[in-house]
Amino acid sequence: MSAEQKKTAEHRLEKRYPFHWPVAIVFDSTDQQQTFHGTTHELSLNGCAILTEHNVFSELPVSILLSAPVAHPGGSRRVIEVRARRVYTVLSSGHQRFRCGIQFLKFKDNGRAMLTRIVGERNLNRDV
Numbered sequence: 001m002s003a004e005q006k007k008t009a010e011h012r013l014e015k016r017y018p019f020h021w022p023v024a025i026v027f028d029s030t031d032q033q034q035t036f037h038g039t040t041h042e043l044s045l046n047g048c049a050i051l052t053e054h055n056v057f058s059e060l061p062v063s064i065l066l067s068a069p070v071a072h073p074g075g076s077r078r079v080i081e082v083r084a085r086r087v088y089t090v091l092s093s094g095h096q097r098f099r100c101g102i103q104f105l106k107f108k109d110n111g112r113a114m115l116t117r118i119v120g121e122r123n124l125n126r127d128v
Helices: 001-007 112-127
Strands: 022-028 035-043 049-052 062-068 079-090 097-107
Touching: 022 049, 035 097, 049 079, 062 112, 079 112, 097 112
Parallel strands: none
Antiparallel strands: 022 035, 022 062, 035 049, 049 097, 062 079, 079 097
């Protein structure tokens, strides 16, 4: 593989899914105590792309709250909390919002197992 091919090669190891779930980005630092809201554009077990109205910038880890769909009619949404870092933020002209690349670092409680189960269920049902 040439150096140019290595630069453009896909580095993600997990399959990405076009799930559009509500999400909140919560800053912990004292200089940015805002919470930004958006929607996942795609999601994997290692990270996600988020569409938001705000240009999100932080070199520090943030908390991501993913609002997964209900398991059954009449059920409530499940919230998965994960520590994460922002990999990039770009203005997506196609979506007229900012697209934020997020890498998951550490899930709270059983969050990773819950996400794995939900992704499996949604993928089987093709209900995103």
